[in-house]
Amino acid sequence: MASKSKQVMKKAILTENPVLRQILGICSALAVTNLMMNSLIMGLALTFVTGLSSFFISAARKYTPKHIRMIVQTMIIAVLVIVVDVLLRAFYPTMSKALGPYVGLIITNCIIMGRAEAFAMNNPPVLAFLDGVASGIGYTLVLLAIAFVRELLGFGSLFGFPVLGASWTNWTLMIMPPGAFFMLGILIWITNNKKEGGQA
Amino acid sequence: MSPLVIFFASIFTNNMILANFLGMCSFLAISSQIRTSVNLGQAVTFVLAVTSAANWLVYHYILVPAGLEVYRFIVFIIVIAAIVQLSEMIIERYFDSLYYALGIFLPLITVNCAILGVALFMIIREYGFLQSIAFGVGSGIGWMMAIAMLAGIRVRIEKAPVPEGLKGAGIAVIATGLMALAFIGFSGIINIS
Numbered sequence: 185m186a187s188k189s190k191q192v193m194k195k196a197i198l199t200e201n202p203v204l205r206q207i208l209g210i211c212s213a214l215a216v217t218n219l220m221m222n223s224l225i226m227g228l229a230l231t232f233v234t235g236l237s238s239f240f241i242s243a244a245r246k247y248t249p250k251h252i253r254m255i256v257q258t259m260i261i262a263v264l265v266i267v268v269d270v271l272l273r274a275f276y277p278t279m280s281k282a283l284g285p286y287v288g289l290i291i292t293n294c295i296i297m298g299r300a301e302a303f304a305m306n307n308p309p310v311l312a313f314l315d316g317v318a319s320g321i322g323y324t325l326v327l328l329a330i331a332f333v334r335e336l337l338g339f340g341s342l343f344g345f346p347v348l349g350a351s352w353t354n355w356t357l358m359i360m361p362p363g364a365f366f367m368l369g370i371l372i373w374i375t376n377n378k379k380e381g382g383q384a
Numbered sequence: 385m386s387p388l389v390i391f392f393a394s395i396f397t398n399n400m401i402l403a404n405f406l407g408m409c410s411f412l413a414i415s416s417q418i419r420t421s422v423n424l425g426q427a428v429t430f431v432l433a434v435t436s437a438a439n440w441l442v443y444h445y446i447l448v449p450a451g452l453e454v455y456r457f458i459v460f461i462i463v464i465a466a467i468v469q470l471s472e473m474i475i476e477r478y479f480d481s482l483y484y485a486l487g488i489f490l491p492l493i494t495v496n497c498a499i500l501g502v503a504l505f506m507i508i509r510e511y512g513f514l515q516s517i518a519f520g521v522g523s524g525i526g527w528m529m530a531i532a533m534l535a536g537i538r539v540r541i542e543k544a545p546v547p548e549g550l551k552g553a554g555i556a557v558i559a560t561g562l563m564a565l566a567f568i569g570f571s572g573i574i575n576i577s
Binding site (some may be wrong): 211217255268288291293363366369370372 | 402403404405407408412424444454455457458460461465496497500501504505508514547548549550553554555557558561562564565568
């Protein structure tokens with residue numbers, strides 16, 4: 185059991201990273217990554233939702249009729265997202281404003297549905313929870329990697345702390361949408377090359 | 385703000401894909417043929433037009449008076465799913481040829497983030513009824529335009545010598561980035577955000 189959970193975690197974070205290997209959930213991956221703090225909160229929110237939704241979907245899988253499972257899954261996910269939204273607005277209102285509609289859009293994030301369909305429907309709750317959390321962590325790491333470059337080059341800072349000093353000229357392009365697309369493309373390229381290198 | 389301004393802004397300067405990153409999942413999966421992309425784009429535009437109106441009415445006449453704004457996510461998703469289902473049945477019954485063109489795409493649209501995104505944006509930006517419809521239709525057309533253009537680009541890229549690791553999704557994302565860069569050129573004309 186212990187080795188199996190380890191395997192599940194490793195697979196979801198590294199070898200089958202949802203964003204880079206399966207190209208899922210990139211809508212929000214791109215939108216919030218102009219600042220590292222936003223990316224971290226977004227990643228934590230998604231990890232929370234993916235982990236718990238996998239847990240509940242897996243726990244309810246024997247009682248869910250096959251043809252309405254999509255609706256049941258969506259409802260479970262939507263309830264969890266509402267919880268995240270309410271918590272965020274209560275304890276971190278500035279972040280709630282900054283993320284705007286992208287918190288609500290966690291519902292349609294394909295990673296959550298993807299894990300529910302591919303893993304939670306066929307596995308026990310605890311394992312499904314681990315798988316969900318690991319997918320969430322994999323997503324968070326990619327978000328932070330993209331945000332690291334974008335915030336560093338775009339604002340000259342990391343987590344809001346100035347790093348590069350006053351003489352640094354901000355690359356406005358990096359905090360605009362094209363910067364996000366380029367960074368994601370480059371990251372996908374790097375991971376694909378890594379994989380091929382590992383096999384050869 | 386005039387609905388017409390919102391309409392054009394949501395096509396050019398606040399394009400759903402190129403400025404807000406919404407609807408990327410099906411965007412990358414589908415956009416390899418121009419014909420299918422245009423069909424999917426039409427379906428998205430149609431659904432956006434109907435759902436933006438329906439969601440606006442539901443939000444302002446049911447959720448706000450009842451003080452249930454917190455549940456908007458769940459309600460919007462239900463409204464969207466119901467409308468997609470309903471339009472699928474209506475199109476199947478009355479518009480045979482359209483059904484064969486759009487049919488398989490309609491269920492996919494429920495989980496397209498652009499649809500929920502439009503609903504959430506119009507609430508956050510406090511649009512009126514007509515503004516919301518203009519925003520919905522404009523976003524749909526903007527989405528269709530972006531996906532059709534990317535399909536065209538991808539057809540050409542297939543014949544180009546792309547580095548091995550970039551093939552497929554990688555180069556598509558970078559091409560989208562270049563398109564987004566070009567669209568920034570429009571941003572001086574109108575701005576709504």
